[in-house]
Amino acid sequence: MKPQDISRRHFLRQATLSGAVLTLAAYLPASGRALPEIVNPVTNGIAPGTELLSWISIDNAGQVTLLCSRSEMGQGTFQALPQMLAEELEVALEDVHIAFAPANPEKYGPQPQEGSFSVRGWAPRLLRTGACAREMLIAAAATEWNVQRSECYAENGAVINKVSQKKLTYGALVQKAAKLQPPTEITLKKRVEYKIIGKAAPRKDIPLKTNGSAIFGLDKKLPGMKYAVIERSKRFRDTVKSFDDSETRKVPGVSHVLKVKRLVFSQYCEGVAVVADSLWAAMQGRKVLKVFWNDPDFEAPSTASLEKQMREHLQIIGNQPKFENEYEHCAQKLEAVYETPYQSHSCMEPLNCIADFRGDSIEIWGPIQEANWIQADLSQRFNIPIERVVVHMTFLGGGFGRKAFPDYPYEAALISKGIQAPVQVVWTREDDMTAGPFRPGAFFTLKGGLNAEGRIHAFQAKNATQWIGQEWSPIPPGPPEAAGYNNGDFEGLLPPYRQGIPHYSFGGAGIHSPIPVMWWRSVSASTNGFACESFIDELAHLAGKDPLAFRRAHLPDRRYQALIDRMAELTSWHSRGQNSGWGVAFTECFTGICGHAVKLMRNAKGKVMIEKVIGLIDCGWYVNPDIIRAQVEGSIVMALGAATTHATTFEEGKAVQQNFDTYPMPRISDIPPIEIHIMENDEKPGGVGEPGLPPFAPALANAIFDLTGRRIRRLPFSLDEV
Incomplete structure (x- = not known):
């Protein structure tokens, strides 16, 4: 069966x-x-x-x-x-x-x-x-x-x-x-x-997905089901003033045009749904729909204004006197700024959901990543007992955190209630890439001080970003918020660094923007890892130490020592040539530890190319090595895109990139040879699908420095321009 x-x-x-x-x-x-x-x-x-x-x-x-x-x-x-x-x-x-x-x-x-x-x-x-x-x-x-x-x-x-x-x-x-x-x-x-x-x-x-019999969200059909697409303003938080559907209703198959909304954290986003007997008819009806919008009563953000705000917020994080005193007395000191952009989830399967609202019950079908949350959310918003809200999961064509959010099932249920029939709401690629939520951009300032022996004596990381947590409540009045020092683990940075570095401090400031943000594969580790592991590499070179040996000296835990030793073996690290284009990085998130090594070369035209990538993951006790290799390979490809080919930027309160022509994914010809290796030990099971992503960008940046002497501190960048 x-x-x-x-x-x-x-x-x-x-x-x-x-x-x-x-x-x-x-x-x-x-x-x-x-x-x-x-x-x-x-x-x-x-x-x-x-x-x-x-x-x-x-x-x-x-x-x-x-x-x-x-x-x-x-x-x-x-x-x-x-x-x-x-x-x-x-x-x-x-x-x-x-x-x-x-x-x-x-x-x-x-x-x-x-x-x-x-x-x-x-x-x-x-x-x-x-x-x-x-x-x-x-x-x-x-x-x-x-x-x-x-x-x-x-x-x-x-x-x-x-x-x-x-x-x-x-x-x-x-x-x-x-x-x-x-x-x-x-x-x-x-x-x-x-x-x-x-x-x-x-x-x-795999057989189901290759022979076409697997049921993804878009494949599911119900008797008497309608189809809906929604016209949304490209500017965040616009509300519907009015709409003219006279031409839309002339399209054969169009049955309903109605105003809808979806809750994104603390803010309702409005739109106008076109419902029809077929998806094609609904899409044609939306093309001729005229919607008039009320502009939001705040300044429309742009990438330039967001970056300015992040740079300013880095300055509001207070200094820790004890740390500053230790830093000032270090034999060698280094400071750097790192910058990462906003990113779209851009799952290969855009958002979609089927809802059947029947007054005293709701039934949902679709690519659902978090069934319990969606069930509870619908129960609360429609005042229906939770046992009468049934959520069915189909296969997902990618999730990365976006399909855990309850906004799109709520939207579908609201339309089904309005038309009194089951309906499948389909987001186009443009809908998916412009409405968000997005991975937030982040700016970092880092300080590192070395003692006379070339070891890290003081290490500081500050970041300014949109905090996902603060999106749950309306923007509070008053000055910008700042986090206290060492109030978190600074996700992505290897925990044993705290044992090997005598003085450290971490702090953050949250910026405010109408742009919705949420978790994205590996969450904060995808940005923190790039900044911290690149800076660790900078400190190693400042000390005149080998990058792997430098990390080993600051990671006293035997598990991490074994990981570094294995990476040295896989890369033949100690026999590599000087300035040979090798870079490494190690990060940890969701109890999975991963290291990547990137080897670069120059082609016949002198262009920098990735010769190969070696991934090494320590996920403790594991089940299927093939699945692990596939997940880490996929993470590397996703990280390659986020580092070198795409980012979401904003102008006048709207996302600029609307499809893959302006948000280009890595092509198969861009993917270098990848080797994945798994550590063997008796540790508890750890994560795989997310930990495989964060170390790639810093490993690539560190390899570029090794080959060219140039430091990459801002993502994304073009390999053709290195």
Whole structure:
């Protein structure tokens, strides 16, 4: 059965038809003593209020079904989760079926997909749940044969008697196993015993995505469904004064034209929706729609004004006297300013959502990255009980944080309510790239002081940016806000630097703008990492030290020492030539540590080109090396674009870049050879999908300095102009 063919309703119906099933659900707590609870939906139903993270079902035919409460946007959830289950359950990977679970925090627990959380958040629960089911099936077989539990073992979906070699399949045992109490002690496999985890395996979603049968948001259709596109002002926070739809209503198929709004943090953004029987008709109707806008009552921002504000705000962050005193007494001192731009998410699949509002219920289908939040948001805004708001996830054509936001499902639900019919709202590429929210730009000032031995004695990083957190509330009156020193981890900077540097300070100032901003792959690490790791490299050269050796001297933790040693081995670092075009950088976010090394060369025309990129990630305990390599490769490509080919700029309160002609993505011919390597250790599972991005830009900038002697402190830049 294809993953998208298995709905919860179908799953329960099949369970009823096939007799008893063993259904396990893992409790939310992740402690080692947290045990799964056994429930039987056929005879007992689901206990109300029980908080469950996942459903795993084995029917009397031996079929295993995992209802996945996490979204799949290319990061490999549909492969990694079944691998974890199959390992401890002792079934073949191809015998585990997976389907999306609808939003339901009481049954499935939190369902967001951000922070690289799928494996690092699910691993303990899925492993214990699989092991619990295995032990219950073994106990059922031992009872059937009237032998000791120790005389039996599980393998490939069956329990085998060690002495007699008799075999009973899971399907034959499931009825008895479902009546047993879960074991009080569960022993998980050791890593050396794994047969499935840690091994490459073909992804279950790849055949669906290559043969066209995978259901993405735009593929989903409902009977009687309408289509809608929305005319939005390109200037942020414009409101609708009036509109003339006389020509729009002449377009065949157009049925409704209505004013709509969507909440973006604390501000409502207005527009006019054109609804039709087909997407083409809706788009043609929008072309002839005339909307008259009320201009916002504040100065329209531009990139120049935003940058001016960030430079000014860097000056309002007060100095820390103790740090300044230590810095002034350093043997060598260095200061630098780094600048990063606003960026669009620009997922390959633009935003879209289907909503069916029925008065006392709402049903949603689409590329949803954060099902729980959207369910709760719709319940609150429409005053409908949360259990009557059903959110179905489809595959996502990219997410990067944007599709976790509740604005576009709310917009779709509002239109469905207005027309009293199911509707699919589709954003064009221009809608997607001009409306935001965006990754905020950021400016940094950095100070570093070295002692007589060439070690960092004092290190300071200040940044000015639009704080994502302050977007939740209206702009407060009064002077600009500034953060106190060392009030956060300065995401992206390796934590052990705080052990290896005697005096450090971090501070920030938040600028205000009507431009909406939000998280973007790796969040603040994508900007902080560029500034800090580039500056660490600058300090290494100021000290006259090798960049890798300099980092090793300031990172006392053995885990980071091992990472640096492995990078030196992969790059043949110690035998490289002088000014050979090598650059390295290391960052950390969402408990994943990643290093990139970039090797540059000059072509026959003297142009700088990337010869190769070596990525090295330490994500601790991991499931599928192929997925890790794919995620880090994708992160490098995305980081390459953000560093060298695209940025979002603003003029008169509007985003300038509206499509890929002015926001160019790296082409396949731009992608250098990439090698990805994975550290082997026994650390806890860490993130992968986001940690792979931040170190690329500083590694590339550091390589440019090594080859040319030029420091890159502002993104994006053109390699052709280096």
